[in-house]
Amino acid sequence: MKLLNKLLIFFVLIALSPQISAKKQVAWVQRLEPTFWWTDMKNPVLQLLIYGKEISQAEFKINYPGVSINRKELTDNTNYVFLYLNIEKGTQAGKFSIVMTKGKHKQNLVYELKSRRHESSNRESFTEADAVYLLMPDRFANGNPLNDSIKGYIQGVNRAIPGARHGGDIEGIISKIPYLANLGITSLWTTPLFDNNDSNYSYHHYGCSDYYKIDPRLGKNEDYLRLADTCHANGLKLIIDVVPNHCSSAHWWLKDKPAKDWFNEWPSFTSSNYRMTAWTDPHASKSDLERLTRGWFAPNMPDFNLNNQLLFDYLKQVYIYWIEYANIDGMRVDTYPYNNIQVAANFIQSIREEYPKMNVVGECWVKTPAEVAFYQSGNKNKNGFDSRLQSVMDFCLKDVFSSAVNEQEGWESGMARFYAHYAQDFVYPNTNLIMNFLDNHDIDRYSTAVKRDLAKFKMGLALLITTRGYPQIYAGTEIMLDGIAGSYEGHRFDFPGGWKTDKRNAFTPTGRTTEENEIFNYTKTLLNYRKNNSVLHNGKMMQFIPYDGIYVYFRYNDSKTIMVIANNNLTEKQVFTERFNEMLVGKSKAINIVSNQGNAINEALLIPAKSVFIFEIK
Numbered sequence: 001m002k003l004l005n006k007l008l009i010f011f012v013l014i015a016l017s018p019q020i021s022a023k024k025q026v027a028w029v030q031r032l033e034p035t036f037w038w039t040d041m042k043n044p045v046l047q048l049l050i051y052g053k054e055i056s057q058a059e060f061k062i063n064y065p066g067v068s069i070n071r072k073e074l075t076d077n078t079n080y081v082f083l084y085l086n087i088e089k090g091t092q093a094g095k096f097s098i099v100m101t102k103g104k105h106k107q108n109l110v111y112e113l114k115s116r117r118h119e120s121s122n123r124e125s126f127t128e129a130d131a132v133y134l135l136m137p138d139r140f141a142n143g144n145p146l147n148d149s150i151k152g153y154i155q156g157v158n159r160a161i162p163g164a165r166h167g168g169d170i171e172g173i174i175s176k177i178p179y180l181a182n183l184g185i186t187s188l189w190t191t192p193l194f195d196n197n198d199s200n201y202s203y204h205h206y207g208c209s210d211y212y213k214i215d216p217r218l219g220k221n222e223d224y225l226r227l228a229d230t231c232h233a234n235g236l237k238l239i240i241d242v243v244p245n246h247c248s249s250a251h252w253w254l255k256d257k258p259a260k261d262w263f264n265e266w267p268s269f270t271s272s273n274y275r276m277t278a279w280t281d282p283h284a285s286k287s288d289l290e291r292l293t294r295g296w297f298a299p300n301m302p303d304f305n306l307n308n309q310l311l312f313d314y315l316k317q318v319y320i321y322w323i324e325y326a327n328i329d330g331m332r333v334d335t336y337p338y339n340n341i342q343v344a345a346n347f348i349q350s351i352r353e354e355y356p357k358m359n360v361v362g363e364c365w366v367k368t369p370a371e372v373a374f375y376q377s378g379n380k381n382k383n384g385f386d387s388r389l390q391s392v393m394d395f396c397l398k399d400v401f402s403s404a405v406n407e408q409e410g411w412e413s414g415m416a417r418f419y420a421h422y423a424q425d426f427v428y429p430n431t432n433l434i435m436n437f438l439d440n441h442d443i444d445r446y447s448t449a450v451k452r453d454l455a456k457f458k459m460g461l462a463l464l465i466t467t468r469g470y471p472q473i474y475a476g477t478e479i480m481l482d483g484i485a486g487s488y489e490g491h492r493f494d495f496p497g498g499w500k501t502d503k504r505n506a507f508t509p510t511g512r513t514t515e516e517n518e519i520f521n522y523t524k525t526l527l528n529y530r531k532n533n534s535v536l537h538n539g540k541m542m543q544f545i546p547y548d549g550i551y552v553y554f555r556y557n558d559s560k561t562i563m564v565i566a567n568n569n570l571t572e573k574q575v576f577t578e579r580f581n582e583m584l585v586g587k588s589k590a591i592n593i594v595s596n597q598g599n600a601i602n603e604a605l606l607i608p609a610k611s612v613f614i615f616e617i618k
Helices: 004-024 170-175 177-183 221-233 286-294 309-326 341-352 369-374 395-405 418-421 454-466 514-531 577-585
Strands: 032-033 045-051 057-063 065-075 079-088 094-102 105-114 133-134 187-190 211-212 237-242 330-333 360-361 389-395 434-437 470-473 542-546 550-556 561-567 573-575 590-592 598-600 605-607 611-617
Touching: 045 309, 057 079, 065 286, 079 309, 105 395, 170 177, 170 221, 177 221, 177 514, 187 330, 211 309, 221 237, 221 309, 221 418, 237 309, 237 577, 309 611, 330 341, 369 395, 369 561, 395 418, 395 434, 395 454, 418 542, 418 550, 418 598, 454 514, 454 561, 454 611, 470 514, 542 577, 550 577, 561 573, 561 605
Parallel strands: 133 187, 133 470, 187 237, 237 330, 330 360, 360 389, 389 434, 434 470
Antiparallel strands: 032 045, 045 079, 057 094, 065 079, 094 105, 542 550, 550 561, 561 611, 573 605, 590 598, 590 611
């Protein structure tokens, strides 16, 4: 009997031996990106990055209706294959096998094509009608304390250290979307959310260590989709922050570079010269441009060589993937001129070809309106360059805001700065799509610029929200959140009340100080008025030369006229309206949009010291 049992076990083992062998076989592929894709994309070609030990030796076959292998691209690193597929229009969604063969051995990769949302390619984007709210997820609100520290991730939460992680996350943002909608915000721009397992300063996420993964300390991939859904349910659009210039030194590529020319490398660390003016300088040297574009932004941010077509295609697909997956409405491009701008333009256009209505705002941090305008699409630059950026950020106007209200009036100071700035708007192809801001995550808080002077701060808000272009509000500006001048971390304080352990909750009226409520209510009034009045979206603008510290401009269209009067003096001033008659003909009354009080047009208007009055002219 024992012998019979032994023989039975022997024959069973013989029969199962191929299966046991197969189970022990090590998978050839360690990474496959993107993890899935969609049918009926405008561009039928999909690049798959396949990574594994000596994977370049494998041959690939696909047997799925409508899907074929376009080409197989290799690099000098035999651990990578870039497999280009062609997905015909009308291909059915579903899963299929990619059969890999090495000699007599085979393995299968299962890949999935999903169906797109209806009219996905024609999605609407942000416009001049929007008011954009910028926030850094780590510093806004902590909705899930359980993800503050994650096994395998170097940095956990330590709110006592300004440059450490503080624990804000996507769940926290989702919980505050109704707050933003109530404030009058119509678009949300978050700084990046991708995985960043760097050893220091990982909280800002402008370096990435995995492009197809939301950092688990911020949430999961599906949480990003929930954020978009929550925004849309509350009337907000969602803008993704695009970083084409660099990744994190913690990216898995750094352990095994896909190609020798994947990054811009130097014999020793070489930073960018940060002089974006070199692009518009007709006398610029090639060496300065090379240092600008190939130098690294920071030691822990390896600089991409987007002239490598494989990298270009990979990164382009990353953002198409997230726009499609998370249902994103717009794009903001980080550090645009640090790239080769011709390549950057092609990069942005390649994404917009998939989403023709997608608006893109670019960070082009230069010092003159002519330079800023150079980067707005539609500008007829002498060299024929078109950035493909529909919108640009007005860093020059930011400087005016920080200076003008702090100065005594003069020929070139005070309110004259605003006049001179807008007088140069002739350089822009579209002034409606200029993003205006008092502050953001990279510059001093406006509260520090005006030394927490309530009157000056309200002046800045009024002039921001009523001028041409559209406003961007940085998280905390609506409560005059404090800061420390000259320090990155000084621009990035936590929002009070975003953490359960906070002593107060500034997301609520009872948790705000009297001063904070005054600023919040003022901001809310102006933003909601702007939201409901198209004259402040795309109405024309007429300004009058400032005299005696009084600056007046109008926004107007066929149905409405808005008059803005700024008094930059330390005393109350009477403003007589005769000088502005060309905008007041046939009008008789001025209604203050904040107080709702009316004045007859022919009466002298009393404007308090350091204030801005906004009138709807009837």
